[in-house]
Amino acid sequence: MFDAIKLGRRAFLAGAVTSGAVALSSRYAFAAAEKSADAVGIWGPPVGPSIALAHLTESSAIQDAAPGSVFRVWRTPDQMRAGVASGDMEITIVPTYTGANLFNRGLPVKMANVMTWGLLYMMSTDKAVTSLSDIGGKTIVMPFRNDMPDLVFRHILGANGMSADKDVNILYTATPLEAVQYLLAGRVDTAILPEPLATASILKGLGASIAVNRVLSLQDEWGRATGRAPFIPQAGAVVSDGLLARKPDFVTTFNAQAARSTDWVNNNPASAGRLAQDYLEIAGPVIEKSIPYSNLRVVSAADARADLEFFFETLAQQSPDIIGGKLPADAFYLSL
The missing domain is CATH 3.40.190.10 (Periplasmic binding protein-like II)
Known part of the structure; x- marks a missing residue:
């Protein structure tokens, strides 16, 4: 009976535990608003680390440092690449190897951290x-x-x-x-x-x-x-060179709050599911039950460098192009 499944992504994920669409909350409407001049464009795909970013952008630490900052979700790799290239996505969650690829292709980004380990x-x-x-x-x-x-x-x-x-x-x-x-x-x-x-x-x-x-x-x-630890440094935050020039202290604030927000998500999965469901357009109970399997933990890119380089080298043995043909230079790894 499932041969006829033709569900769109939103309908499938909402229907996993509920019937009908997830209602948009006021915070989702706020996230769609035009950001102020002091705000930072913070983005991510609809996966585990973005749950933490939904909490992060509502924190006083981020709103004090960059008033009006909001979190938005990118849906396709093409959208992400265009946003990074234009500078609109000043901070965004990407697969770590994608960050390496963007850097090696000359796009103005640096790796701030790893946020999910598989x-x-x-x-x-x-x-x-x-x-x-x-x-x-x-x-x-x-x-x-x-x-x-x-x-x-x-x-x-x-x-x-x-x-x-x-x-x-x-x-x-x-x-x-x-x-x-x-x-x-x-x-x-x-x-x-x-x-x-x-x-x-x-x-x-x-x-x-x-x-x-x-x-x-x-x-x-x-x-x-x-023979290494049972984790894969799969995704983390890249930041634009433009942001580093415009608000040089903000990335340190972001990284510290990302760690606090990630701890909150891990310790409060039900609340995290309710918070993130409107941002990610995924049913809250799906988010809640996925959190224990999302391996969320914030490590600065500099501290994660050995794990990242081993990961990149292993991938490149099969497909060098996945990281842009070479390991990223030292400047790629931010020390925060």
């Missing part, structure tokens, strides 16, 4: 799948060929004596949502999904009497494959 999970409707050893011969649905999740998964398979080209069949989709739809429609029984869609797939499955299981964390498997 959002990737293997999900399955097959109860027999409980580990990597159970996926031999299976079709695994994966969003985005040759993007980071694909490269990480291939590295993990190789470290476990498996080949992504011989031992499994990877079916690529154009979006993560499409991968969820394949899973719930029964076209495949196993998928690699990011949060919060991994959690959304579980909740949407419950509503259709489909048991979607969280089989394993790719963060844990990455740690086992590399």
